[in-house]
Every structure is written in C-alpha cells, then in structure tokens.
Amino acid sequence: DAGVIQSPRHEVTEMGQEVTLRCKPISGHNSLFWYRQTMMRGLELLIYFNNNVPIDDSGMPEDRFSAKMPNASFSTLKIQPSEPRDSAVYFCATCRDNQETQYFGPGTRLLVL
Amino acid sequence: QKEVEQNSGPLSVPEGAIASLNCTYSDRVSQSFFWYRQYSGKSPELIMSIYSNGDKEDGRFTAQLNKASQYVSLLIRDSQPSDSATYLCAVNMNYGQNFVFGPGTRLSVLP
Numbered sequence: 001d002a003g004v005i006q007s008p009r010h011e012v013t014e015m016g017q018e019v020t021l022r023c024k025p026i027s028g029h030n031s032l033f034w035y036r037q038t039m040m041r042g043l044e045l046l047i048y049f050n051n052n053v054p055i056d057d058s059g060m061p062e063d064r065f066s067a068k069m070p071n072a073s074f075s076t077l078k079i080q081p082s083e084p085r086d087s088a089v090y091f092c093a094t095c096r097d098n099q100e101t102q103y104f105g106p107g108t109r110l111l112v113l
Numbered sequence: 114q115k116e117v118e119q120n121s122g123p124l125s126v127p128e129g130a131i132a133s134l135n136c137t138y139s140d141r142v143s144q145s146f147f148w149y150r151q152y153s154g155k156s157p158e159l160i161m162s163i164y165s166n167g168d169k170e171d172g173r174f175t176a177q178l179n180k181a182s183q184y185v186s187l188l189i190r191d192s193q194p195s196d197s198a199t200y201l202c203a204v205n206m207n208y209g210q211n212f213v214f215g216p217g218t219r220l221s222v223l224p
C-alpha cells in the first residue's frame with residue numbers, strides 16, 4: 001500500500017489567498033484525522049471523520065478553516081483567507097474503524113507570507 | 114482541558130545507555146496510550162501502544178503504564194544515535210478517537 005498521500009508537500013502563498021490541502025487515506029481506513037503542528041503549539045487535532053462524516057471539529061481554529069470528505073478516498077482542508085499565523089505543517093492521519101493505530105501522511109508544509 | 118504533558122528536553126544520553134521518557138495525562142478515564150517517534154522534518158510513526166497497567170516490551174523499547182498515577186513512560190535500552198528524535202506521547206481520551214498529543218521530548222543519543 002502506498003500509505004497516506006498528501007498534496008501538495010510544500011505550499012508558499014500570500015496572506016489572503018485560499019489554500020487547499022488534500023489527503024488520500026490508506027484503502028480500507030475509514031477514520032481520517034487532520035492535524036496541525038507548530039513549534040509553539042505542538043501537534044493539534046483539527047478535525048476527524050469517521051465513514052466520511054465529521055465527528056469532532058472542535059479543534060478547527062476559526063471559520064476560515066473548513067474540511068470535507070466527499071468520499072472514502074479523499075479529504076480536503078481549506079483555509080480561506082490564509083494568514084501568516086496559519087504557517088505550520090499539516091498532517092493527515094488515518095486508521096481502521098476498529099483499531100487505534102494512526103498512520104500519518106508526509107505532511108504539507110505551509111508558509112503564508 | 115484535556116492535557117498530556119511531557120518534558121520538552123532535550124534529553125541527552127550516551128550511546129548504549131537507557132533513555133527514559135515520561136508522560137502524564139489529566140483525564141483519569143483515558144484507556145489507550147501511544148508513543149510515536151518523529152524524526153526532524155518527518156511525520157510521526159507509532160512505536161508502541163499500551164492499554165493495561167504494567168510493562169509492555171518490544172525489542173529495545175518498553176512502555177510502562179500506571180493508570181492510578183496517570184503516568185506512562187517509554188524506556189529505550191541500548192540507545193543508538195539513530196534513536197535521536199522527538200518522542201510524542203498520545204492519549205485517547207476515551208471519547209471516540211479523539212487523540213491528544215503531548216508536546217514531545219527531544220532525545221539526543223551521543224555517540
């Protein structure tokens with residue numbers, strides 16, 4: 001299996017622009033998690049989906065952030081408009097419904113200027 | 114506020130020594146505990162999971178859990194320079210699959 005796939009791997013954008021991060025889970029994994037990692041705040045859970053349904057989005061920082069999972073093979077995390085404080089590494093992780101071992105993607109390194 | 118705490122380090126140990134990493138958590142009803150390793154610039158990868166009080170060994174790694182003290186630790190025997198990384202403690206706070214990660218401890222194994 002190819003593992004969790006994220007794109008893009010690096011993104012540099014200007015403040016105010018829309019940013020879309022993408023994640024393809026491991027086949028058969030029906031739980032998907034979006035995390036953000038910074039030096040100051042560590043690894044924070046933003047939102048997680050189970051069977052394509054958002055279960056807990058309490059970690060989403062504000063309305064500028066939105067996430068979707070239209071099908072079992074794809075999820076997006078969108079930031080609109082982006083701000084410099086959104087600069088971080090964004091990880092997608094997935095696991096099987098009856099297991100707790102999460103497999104992380106390689107991450108997207110976002111820099112908002 | 115559900116919290117997981119770790120010493121940020123850096124923790125420096127000589128090659129061949131035992132490295133001891135500690136983690137405390139605030140939610141007494143937590144049931145599942147994990148140690149992840151993260152190399153610089155890479156994504157976290159699972160090393161160990163533990164669910165019951167006591168020790169769990171896997172190769173050079175031993176996880177220890179004490180639910181009464183709300184404490185989980187990771188011992189790395191015969192530490193190698195390749196073990197140098199940040200170690201993240203994660204706790205499933207027993208509501209769905211909502212994991213809370215600690216800030217991580219940076220370990221440096223000196224040759």
